[in-house]
Amino acid sequence: MPACDFTRRDLLRWTALAAAAGPLALASPARAAEADRGRPGDVLPVNLELVTLAEDHAVITWYTGLPGTDDGLGRMQPAPADGEIIYGTHPSRLNRVARGISSNTAYHYVELTGLEPGQTYYYQARSRGRAASPTPFTLISGNAVGTSPYGLDTEVGPFSFTTPQPPPGKYLFSIVLCNDLHMGETQAGLVGGQPQYIGITQELGLPPYPEVMLQALVEDVRRHKPSYLLAAGDISAEAVPSDLSRAGQLLDGFGDYGTDYFVTRGNHDRAHTGDPYSTCRVGQWQGNDCFHDGFFSRNKLTYFSRDLSGLHVIGLDTYDKPGNGGDAGALSADQLAWFRADLAKHAEQPTLVFGHHPLVMQDSAFPITAGSSLQADQATTILNDYAKTPGVFLHHAGHTHRNKRTVSPIAPNVTQMEVAAVKEYPGGYSLLRLYTGGYALNFYKSRSELARRWSERSRQEIMGYWPQFALGASVADRNMMAKHDLSHLKRPNNHPEHP
Template identity: 60%
Template sequence: MRCCFSAHLPALAALSAFPGPCEVLRSGARLAPALLRSASAAVQRARSHHPDDLIAVNLELVTLTEDRAVITWYTGIPGTDDGLGHPLPALTEGEIVYGTHPSRLNRTASEDRPTAHHQVELTDLEPGQTYYYQARSRGTAATPTPLHLVRGNAVGTSTFGFGSSGGPYCFTTPQPPPGRHLLSVALCNDLHLGETTAGLVGGFPLLRGVPQQPGRAPYPELMSRALVEEARRRGADVLLAGGDISAGGAAHDLGEARRILDGFGAHGEDYFVVRGNHDRSRDNAGFQSAFPAGDGGPGYFARDLGGLRVIGLDTYVKTGNGADAGGLGPEQLAWFRARLREAPEQPTLVFGHHPLTVRDSVFPVTRGQQLDRRQARAVVDAYASAPGVFLHHAGHTHRNKRTVLSRAPHVTQQEVAAAKEYPGGFTLLRIHSGGYALNHYKAGDLAARQWSERSRRVAAGLWPHHALGRSVTDRNSVTAHDLSGITRRS
């Protein structure tokens, strides 16, 4: 299956010149023996190290709300290699020491069991408070995921601690959204059921993809199930899946996606799905059979959820190979404009697969990365005349990115990273009467965390520069907006 970044081959070729954790192989025929040789050598090197030796790396402040923070990192055995340029896992304890002054880290949060894939959640934080923290495993301080290509920050809301090795680092909690909480919506996309290798770029064999480890569950199924479980655990009332549900539109894969998503609730009531370019088929019958629009109509719809209008768009109503620009078609665009004109003040959330605009990408932005420009402009113009619209959720780019639409500044476009691979999760939209918060969560299941760590080596190990979000606010934000017309979900 071609990656949606297949149009970026020249840029990826240039990026591959940067030192990365992946050893580049010239053909798939050499991959298996190379992995075996590397794994055997890694075992021998691991035996030569002291059992207490470890490295703690890839520290990330994933989630930041007004009262909690979720922090992840990885511990490995130094000098080892799992065959993909990554150290073998070192199972050990993990803890966060933190406080309100860098010299007084007087609070501790720890895990309840040894692991190499650490995830620690800080709770009972105060809104608007600055905290300093250090992540440790067996006394070794974890170092951040480097985001130097995008001048990003994976670990905090300031650069405090970047001059040291292991921090402490710093973040400031936001204020909560104004008003009372009404409902929570899980935003996800790019499940890619049926895919077997992450990060394949068609026509460019030097950038090999990352497969799942032998004997483990297929990663799209694993990550989708973990997403459903985590979304429920985090209190989501509704789930919106924004396209590329399958890797190629096969009926079997769409059916499996339906079975997994049914674990969240009832389709058309508790969760809603739109089509992406990877879900295309000649007659679209497979997608409509798995996820009927409800009235037997086309793959776009509007639903009223207690005063919240949810509009789902099919952004690939066209013929093509999936690598070109998205398209709504004139009929859907006219329908969309009419829906907004009917009630321009009604609180409205729109979701579709292709973004309206793609900014600040580490990869060159081509037509295939977004909706057709003329149609995107028409959508934004419609938003400018509909003050009730507050959020446009998109996938396709496989990254976390928050963009305020300049011609409709009351609307935020939130691109959400792919569910199927690193960082691997969803964004929780918490709607309050006076505003909303967007918070990204990784899937907490251990097997999902293992795959997330393994798949960070997509694009020769440069994937975090693109996918995580260059700043904490690209995956965690709070916005004021009058949403008092929505009723509390029972």
């Protein structure tokens, strides 16, 4: 949920805005399109999204359902069908074809490969000969399907995107950025205790969705051959020891903790009280701290810095404080002093910072509350320090469960990247690719059939409006390239030359 602290008062304010927003019916976002374009028994392709856009490839997804049906969540019942994308460099010559990773599915995932950097392409997605319509944006100004508005007035395209240039220089290595695993959670989308806004649960007979999504991620990222993985908090739903242990077991499929992958604490991982936590160490601020036991048992501190192949990585504990998890994140006075000193000590070294709460939160379709980000005075202090630390180029955060790129005028050379949750729609991770002259960030949805199935089901959170918050208002909120001097980084041992 938005910052995990979306309250009843916030919801009432937002619902009033949504009701006034226009054509998207509250009960079912796809209903208008179904009525216009479908007949009972037809297969209707909807929810088209350009998810990933890199210099040489793109990933496009959509859903096929049966018009006139309802799965109980306000969504068409799934209808397996074929899926293909026809595309080309001119809208009247779509002379190339790409097909999905599954040949007969309701959850379509097609990757276009061999694209040319800086080239404009036009495309149309089809199932059973019918063109797919984009995910509708009614609460926000945005574009789910392209880097230009081309084709949006037709609803079925063709749509258009222009591939970026690759980062300058020689490829070095890549890092997976992810967050909000919520291991142990059983309902997604619960809002302020309001029963009329139902939580989305996993389908009967299928594995728990946090496990489905994390396992798919770990299996998926292997194709990129990344060197490291950073998980920025909310590893668990409520810091139950067995859930923390299960998250660790699945992450171990990537590599060794503390060498290949690293985690930080989120507000859901805070110290708790009660019998499930009684065997864990006494928390510094409250209750019993099972997260500390699970991931930092050999260390006194829950924050750290490491040098990874020449890259300075700083992991922050952004809930280093007492609280119930719904308030603003904060660093303890000791941690903030350590962080500032560490930045100053490595001022010129290429540096990546990751932690659960974003420094700031902007441009949300939903209400922005104090709990949406880090404590304001600390965020200002950190941004001022970033302005004096030329090596810092990226701050990765989770917590908001959305894809959003922010650049502050205080520290314009630092990209602040919020990455969508692993555990629900759009369900995936960002890949950071480092080159000697810059870097690229690209978001990927997890690809397994079960992951795509849950992701599409969980997009119905917040009465189906969830994609307008979580996907990212523009392609640039989930895919970007920037120049930065990274020439002093080293390629890890036994790492391939290309991602």
